[in-house]
Structure formats: structure tokens, C-alpha cells
Amino acid sequence: MRVGLVGGSGFIGRHLGAALSARGDEVIVASLRTPSETAASVASCDAVINLAGESIFQRWSSAAKQRMYQSRIDGTRALIDALADRTKRPAIYLSASAVGYYPPSETATYIEASPHGDDFLGALCAAWEAEAQRAARAGMRVTILRTGVVLGKDGGALAAMLQPFRLGLGGVLGSGRQWVSWIHIDDVVGIYRMALDGASGTFNATAPNPVTNAQLTQTLASLLRRPAFFRVPAFALRAALGEGASILLDGQRVLPQRTLEAGYMFRFTALDEALRNLLT
Numbered sequence: 070m071r072v073g074l075v076g077g078s079g080f081i082g083r084h085l086g087a088a089l090s091a092r093g094d095e096v097i098v099a100s101l102r103t104p105s106e107t108a109a110s111v112a113s114c115d116a117v118i119n120l121a122g123e124s125i126f127q128r129w130s131s132a133a134k135q136r137m138y139q140s141r142i143d144g145t146r147a148l149i150d151a152l153a154d155r156t157k158r159p160a161i162y163l164s165a166s167a168v169g170y171y172p173p174s175e176t177a178t179y180i181e182a183s184p185h186g187d188d189f190l191g192a193l194c195a196a197w198e199a200e201a202q203r204a205a206r207a208g209m210r211v212t213i214l215r216t217g218v219v220l221g222k223d224g225g226a227l228a229a230m231l232q233p234f235r236l237g238l239g240g241v242l243g244s245g246r247q248w249v250s251w252i253h254i255d256d257v258v259g260i261y262r263m264a265l266d267g268a269s270g271t272f273n274a275t276a277p278n279p280v281t282n283a284q285l286t287q288t289l290a291s292l293l294r295r296p297a298f299f300r301v302p303a304f305a306l307r308a309a310l311g312e313g314a315s316i317l318l319d320g321q322r323v324l325p326q327r328t329l330e331a332g333y334m335f336r337f338t339a340l341d342e343a344l345r346n347l348l349t
Contacts, residue, residue, distance in 0.1 A: 073111025076121030080224030108151030116161035129313035153207035164201035170194035173319035217275035221254035240299030245283030247320035
């Protein structure tokens with residue numbers, strides 16, 4: 070299969086591209102800076118996977134929010150419009166999304182059929198997915214993956230956490246009660262491969278056993294044999310990140326119901342086994 074990987078230079082893209090190449094697929098890596106050129110480069114592919122999007126891990130200024138919106142909504146719209154104008158186009162369109170689609174809650178549990186939130190991330194993800202669904206009008210099979218907190222050695226949340234935890238400076242963020250719907254990078258890649266090979270619709274790319282921030286902190290500190298006595302107050306995170314602190318202080322308990330129903334077999338279902346794999 071020939072696969073166009075848009076945004077393929079990022080953390081998930083590097084792992085996914087390597088895995089697809091290893092199984093014999095031809096991978097064409099592209100950016101979304103110029104959608105018309107991107108469409109031309111991936112038009113002859115069997116499938117296109119769009120992972121492109123401005124990072125949400127920053128202070129949410131008005132300009133940053135605009136970049137997040139433009140990279141996901143405007144960029145996706147322009148790419149799909151450019152593909153629709155071409156005589157030949159991919160038969161499959163896979164789009165990234167995120168568990169930020171669901172409303173923050175300490176008590177609710179969400180599955181793929183749950184409604185989106187009306188906060189900034191919820192609205193952003195809903196609009197992003199709506200644009201991706203437009204690919205169906207051009208005859209492409211559309212699949213959307215709502216990805217949780219991805220754990221890996223060379224990027225994502227774990228890479229950012231390791232240094233302070235190894236120095237004994239790790240700790241709970243805010244109340245620690247916020248849910249962390251995590252997933253090992255290998256399972257993210259596995260779910261994308263499942264979607265590429267025929268699964269359509271929307272799937273949660275999260276492990277079946279979410280944890281709270283306090284549980285994540287305790288598990289990582291224990292495996293590293295380091296203390297984790299510190300607690301980062303919510304006000305300190307808000308002072309540093311503004312509204313963007315919500316990605317650390319709020320969370321969602323998300324279960325991969327449709328992913329499991331589609332037959333995906335997770336390699337890592339428990340946080341401790343996932344972290345052990347990544348820390349060895």
C-alpha cells in the first residue's frame with residue numbers, strides 16, 4: 070500500500086511511518102504548510118493519514134488558539150478540497166483527533182458515541198472531525214482516531230516527565246484527581262494500522278484502563294525508585310500556561326469501546342506494564 074503521511078515528522082508520525090515501512094508499505098511524508106502541494110504529493114497514494122496540527126502544549130494566547138484552529142480546520146479543509154479537485158485521489162482518509170473532544174470530568178466515563186464538550190478543546194476537535202468527514206463526499210473512506218496521552222521513550226508526555234521524576238522532583242499536578250486516558254505508542258501505531266486496513270468510523274485510541282494523575286505519578290515514581298512528594302499547585306500551572314493549563318489540570322475518563330469491538334488487541338492494557346516496557 071502507498072500511504073501519504075501528512076505531519077509525519079512528529080512523534081506519532083515517526084513511529085507510524087517506521088512501522089508501515091517495516092511491513093512493506095511505501096510511505097510518502099508530507100507537511101500541510103501548502104495544502105495544494107501536499108495534495109499533489111499524496112494524490113497517487115492509496116491512503117492519506119493526516120496527523121498535522123499545531124501543538125496544544127503551550128500557553129493559549131489568542132494567536133496560539135488561532136494557529137491551533139487554522140492548522141486543523143483550515144488546513145484540513147484546504148487539503149480535502151485540493152484532493153477532491155484531482156482526478157485521482159486516495160481511497161482512504163485517516164484523521165487524527167484527541168480525547169479533548171469529550172468534556173472534562175472527574176466522574177463521567179466516555180465512549181466513542183459520547184457527545185463533545187463545549188470548551189475550547191471540545192469545539193476544536195468537533196470542528197476538526199467535521200472537516201475530516203468531508204472527505205467522504207469525495208469518495209474516500211473516513212476513519213477518525215481520538216488519541217489520548219501517548220507514552221513513548223522519544224516524545225510525548227513521558228519524555229517530558231522523565232527528567233524531573235529521575236531527579237526526585239516529580240509530583241502530582243493540581244488535585245491529582247483528573248483522569249489521564251493514556252496509551253502506549255505501540256498501540257497508537259497498531260490502531261492506525263487497523264484503521265488503515267479496513268476499520269472505518271471513529272475510534273478512541275486509549276488504553277482500556279485510564280488512571281488519575283495521582284496514580285500515574287505514584288506508578289512512575291515507584292518504577293523509577295524516586296520520591297514524588299511535590300505537588301504542583303493549580304494556580305502555578307495557570308500562571309505559567311494560562312488557559313492552556315487545562316490540558317494538565319482537567320481530564321477525561323475515556324474507554325476504547327469501538328476499538329475493542331473492532332477486534333483490536335491491546336499490547337499494553339495496564340499502566341505499570343506499559344511504563345516498564347518504556348523504561349527498560
